[in-house]
Amino acid sequence: MKLDxxxxxxxxxxxVAMIGIAIWFAVRFKSKDAEDYFLAGKNLPWWxxxxxxxxxxxxxxxxxxxxxxxxxxxxxISSYELMAAATLIVVAKFFLPVFLRNNIYTMPQFxxxxxxxxxxxxxxxxxxxxxxxxxxxxxxxxxxxxxxxxLGVPIxxxxxALAIYSxxxxxxxxxxxxxxxxxxxxxxxxxxxxxxxxxxxNALSDGQGVFSGLQELYNRAxxxxxxxxxxxxxxxxMETGKEMSAYQLLPGLGVLIGGMWIANxxxxxINQYIIQRALAAKNTKEAQNGMVFAAFIKVLMPFIVVLPGxxxxxxxxxxxxxxxxxxxxxxNFVGSGFRGLAVAxxxxxxxxxxxxxxxxxxxxxxxxxxxxxFAPKASQKQLVIIGRVAASLSLVIGVIMTPLLDSFxxxxxxxxxxxxxxxxxxxxxxxxxLFWKKTTTPAAFAAVLVAIPLSVGLKxxxxxxxxxxxxxxxxxxLSLIIIFISLFxxxxxxxxxVVVVERSMFETGTVFNLMSIVVIxxxxxxxxxxx
Numbered sequence: 001m002k003l004d005x006x007x008x009x010x011x012x013x014x015x016v017a018m019i020g021i022a023i024w025f026a027v028r029f030k031s032k033d034a035e036d037y038f039l040a041g042k043n044l045p046w047w048x049x050x051x052x053x054x055x056x057x058x059x060x061x062x063x064x065x066x067x068x069x070x071x072x073x074x075x076x077i078s079s080y081e082l083m084a085a086a087t088l089i090v091v092a093k094f095f096l097p098v099f100l101r102n103n104i105y106t107m108p109q110f111x112x113x114x115x116x117x118x119x120x121x122x123x124x125x126x127x128x129x130x131x132x133x134x135x136x137x138x139x140x141x142x143x144x145x146x147x148x149x150x151l152g153v154p155i156x157x158x159x160x161a162l163a164i165y166s167x168x169x170x171x172x173x174x175x176x177x178x179x180x181x182x183x184x185x186x187x188x189x190x191x192x193x194x195x196x197x198x199x200x201x202n203a204l205s206d207g208q209g210v211f212s213g214l215q216e217l218y219n220r221a222x223x224x225x226x227x228x229x230x231x232x233x234x235x236x237x238m239e240t241g242k243e244m245s246a247y248q249l250l251p252g253l254g255v256l257i258g259g260m261w262i263a264n265x266x267x268x269x270i271n272q273y274i275i276q277r278a279l280a281a282k283n284t285k286e287a288q289n290g291m292v293f294a295a296f297i298k299v300l301m302p303f304i305v306v307l308p309g310x311x312x313x314x315x316x317x318x319x320x321x322x323x324x325x326x327x328x329x330x331x332n333f334v335g336s337g338f339r340g341l342a343v344a345x346x347x348x349x350x351x352x353x354x355x356x357x358x359x360x361x362x363x364x365x366x367x368x369x370x371x372x373x374f375a376p377k378a379s380q381k382q383l384v385i386i387g388r389v390a391a392s393l394s395l396v397i398g399v400i401m402t403p404l405l406d407s408f409x410x411x412x413x414x415x416x417x418x419x420x421x422x423x424x425x426x427x428x429x430x431x432x433x434l435f436w437k438k439t440t441t442p443a444a445f446a447a448v449l450v451a452i453p454l455s456v457g458l459k460x461x462x463x464x465x466x467x468x469x470x471x472x473x474x475x476x477x478l479s480l481i482i483i484f485i486s487l488f489x490x491x492x493x494x495x496x497x498v499v500v501v502e503r504s505m506f507e508t509g510t511v512f513n514l515m516s517i518v519v520i521x522x523x524x525x526x527x528x529x530x531x
Contacts (some may be wrong), residue, residue, distance in 0.1 A: 425451025
């Protein structure tokens, strides 16, 4: 697709403006110490927390990857968005107060306070590898694919351009610049995505409006609106033409009461890339209100990130890969000017997520690996410099690794499955570390060592299992290991934890409680309608 002059003007103006704003923020609020650079001075209001959470989360993997999955399997892929809303409420109420009360900067730091340095270092290394080799790499590849489909630029050139763009936010200004530009970019993201969905649905209804388009979409593809799959449900793999099991991707009730909770609690509750925004809030109340605000937006996101893929399916889009569905919608239905805005929204999503991921990677490497192992006496200024170097290297490695992803079909599923090799173990350690005082350090360390081999072994031995079910089984096995070693290990005794956990910490305010009821009510309506 080629953008016309007006599209290019809108697109270019947006990029130039965002880079200018980022540079201004970096110069105006120059980081003075590690807390300033990695946690934005711990002074974020609720709306900045919520907006940054959404901007960091909704990236190419959602706007392109979930649209691609919507094209292939339908609305059911929305469970990642909808269950995330429920998870945000749980995390805000039970996890976040403990982290904020104990003045936690990074998740490995919490682990050291609760257990010891061995577990902290092990998890820090795992996280840095996961961020660099899976998350950053996949985000860059999807962004390059989008720019190739929309603008016709080579994927490699698009990857390099996105790397340079995101570096403007993430390397020099730290989290403060990332968050404040996120607030701007989330508005563009939602506006641009909404325009694309609206125009596509309006076209489907021959100009009769979005609601008529939704009705037409359901009438022509009712099978795409099944939220809970059975073992008999299938989809057609676009590259091989083979019938594949939809249940393997989203295993029935497992999305409501099984492995989906493992994936979401890990991602929203203990993933540095996400939780870092809440850790930088002014106080617990602001952080919790920001998270429930993000939960409300998540309920609305399927309209933006999934429906375009279903529209492309109904209109029999001429595409080679599922992940080309969203660019196809932009190419064929979004008009001049708005098309430039939609492309700008896509770049906004990619840039926000990349910046956030890079900043969190540098945070963990600097504070949990480099400072602990190589420079324990480093000054605040030196830590900021190390953080910038780590951010730069993570971005360079991601660029180099992107060609390896060209063989994957649905990138969103790739991210979820390979993240699932580590998330059950980390979640088990945190859950027991937070809520069971008898959990011992040897038990937590054993879970770190066993987590990845166990997940890989389950995949090899039971390849027919859905990966979400494997995550659920892995979590149960690792939990049993932690319990057994904590109770029966010969030197096992409750760890002398310096982490404060009190019942009063879990009380929440009126706004949070009311918004939580609204979000849960909306979720119940959606699943009741499309069961």
